[in-house]
Amino acid sequence: MNDNHPAGQGPTRPLTVADVLALPVLAAGQPQVVTGVPQLDRPVRWVHITELTDPASFLKGGELVLTTGMPLPEDTVGVRRYVDELADIGAAALVIELVRRYHRPPDALVDACRLRGLPLVTLAKDVNFLEVTQVVHALLLGNQAEAMRRTQHIHEAFTALTLRGAGPEDVVRAAAEMSGRTVVLENLVHQALICEPSGTTVEKALADWEQRSRATGPGDNTATRGPENWLTTPVEYQGERWGRVAMLPSRMEEPAFGPEDITVLERTAMTLTVARLIHPTPWEHTAHRNALRDLVEQRHHSPADARTRCAALGLPAQGGTFVGVLVDLRTGQGEAEPETRLLQELRTAGIPALVGELAPGRLGILLALRAPQLWRPVVERLAGTALGMAPQAVVSVGSEVTDLFDTARSFREAAHITEATPLGQPLPPDRSFHELSDIGLRRLLHALREDTRIQEYTERQLGRLIEHDTQHGTDLLTTLRHYLDAAGNKTTAARRGGLSRETMYQRLRTIERLLARDLESGEQRTELHVALTALDVVRTH
Incomplete structure (x- = not known):
């Protein structure tokens, strides 16, 4: 070959x-x-x-x-x-x-x-x-000589993976490519952490994973086990077992695994052991991160594929509701402790969830709830833990959905809320997290502050007035602000600005002339109010 x-x-x-x-x-x-x-x-x-x-x-x-x-x-x-x-x-x-x-x-x-x-x-x-x-x-x-050459190639390939510090995903992927078989890494409670399918789909490979894995039975060495004839070997170090890696036959009637398969699987286990010692991130965290990112970015081939992957990680994938939560630590860098603490908090509360870093300093949490569980008390508990670790953190929650595949929408909403929440934004009086109903005009414009269309709109509406103030030392922009804040009431605006009514009328006429606007028009006042709010947001940030 x-x-x-x-x-x-x-x-x-x-x-x-x-x-x-x-x-x-x-x-x-x-x-x-x-x-x-x-x-x-x-x-x-x-x-x-x-x-x-x-x-x-x-x-x-x-x-x-x-x-x-x-x-x-x-x-x-x-x-x-x-x-x-x-x-x-x-x-x-x-x-x-x-x-x-x-x-x-x-x-x-x-x-x-x-x-x-x-x-x-x-x-x-x-x-x-x-x-x-x-x-x-x-x-x-040439069969025998080729077998020897390929065995040497296997050893060299896994040695190269170890030397370059490959992570567990790279190791399992290499095993699947070299063997032509589906390879799965699972933890001690039979959750499939990494799956690299070969000749099949993830949906088929991981269907009813925990049940099938438990039926395969334990073992201290590399051997073919269980009703499906999986080839399995433990992953351990100095007597401490971390999980096992399984190689699945492509078909039930497929011939027994050969010597090369055994070599590939044993070298996979050895390389995974080294990877675990090199990389401090637990396998479960990596698995949760990958699963969450696939859901958020909708990288699954189908809804069934998404459900199967999450179910293999121990998350109930059907028959309940799901809520996407984001914890933005506002640190700009990833930290392992919040991820671990939040996951432990949920496990203590008995809430199935995936917790993983979606971006540096931003954690994603997918809650899987069963009736009569309500999401608000759970999120409140999470927010309390997050704020206890990072007081500047922003916890945002998206809408509740009934289909796991729709969680991308829940996370998108949570992301929009996070982006619309400026640093130091006070919390609502009745809770420790933010939701869609909290987003008003100012927070919406804050989220859109880098959009050139917002910047261009602001300049088009107020640019001539700002230039006039700069050239003549006036403060017509403040006068306009008082007038708009007073909903067009000139008397109130004059009082707020410490001006006489005549002076206020004069300034308003100047503003109308400079901006070519009719300040008696409610629609045009609204346009100017939006532009003024956007200007404040852009200048502040």
Whole structure:
């Protein structure tokens, strides 16, 4: 096999019919499997070219039989006998070229192969049969040397991962790529922390994970276990066990794991041990972070995929409600302690949740609630803990949703609230967190303060007035502020500014002239009030 072939699917395992059909030398003939698709995993022991009417007498079993179809009997009985002899001897498959004698496979041949479960493959184009035998036989004969080379490659690959300080995700991903199998890292309570699928989907790989994992049973060494024949090995250090890594067969009927699979899995466990010692972040935190980021950014392939991933982490994914909470520490850097403390607080309260860092200094918390649980007391408790650790923190909560896949919306709302909350914003009198109803005009404009459209609007509305004050030493902007704050009441505005009514009227006329606005218009006063509030926000921040 070439260097890119996955470990565990290379020549240390029997070369299958499917493997041979995928080789470029045969693929050039445009092979089409007519019968026996389920038998394409049959091992190929040899390749035999024949133009005899009784090729089985020269076979020992496991051969891929190549023929141009020239010697095939004319009669149905003869065709059946031909196929029966191949099937009885254990031929791996029959490959017939549709170039010389036939341009479509005879019905009698198709029926006979289907009846005996013998894979029948047709070639639409001419293929050099001798070259096929040379390529396949070279692969088979080089099996032992290739196995040794690949084992060395496995060791070198995992050593390289260790030397560059690879994290657990990189290690598990490498194991899946080298083995061609699905690889899962789980903790001691059978929660799937990292899953790298191969030949399947995450949804299928992790479905009912905890139940299936517990049925697999424990073990102190590398072995195939459980009703699904998982290959598992523990991950531990100096007697302390942290979890285990499992390699899943692609299909229930797939052959047993080979020596290379065992090597890959054991080196995976060793490399994970080193990664755990190097990286201080617990695996559970990493798993929660990845799951939350996938939900927030909607990187899942489907809602079912999202539910399966979260359920494998111990989060009830159906039948309840979900709330997205953000804790912005306002420190600009990640800290492990708040993440750990908040998760512990939720576990103490018996609330299933995912807690993870979504960005430096910003933690995401996904609450999974069951009736009659209410989210407000839970968030209040979380906010109290967060503010106790970081008094400047801002805790924001999004809307309650009933579908796990919709939690992205809840987190988006929480993010909007956080962005609309300036540093030092006082808390509502009745709670320690912020929600959508708290966002008024000033906080909305605060969230949009860097938007050039807001800046351009502010300048267009007030620019000429600001320039006049600057050039003439006046303070018409303050006069306008008093007038707008008084909802257009000139007497109140004059009193607030310490001005006579005549002076106030004069200044208002000047403002109208400079801005080309009618201050008696409620709509235009609203526009100016928005612009003035935006100016305050931009200047403050």
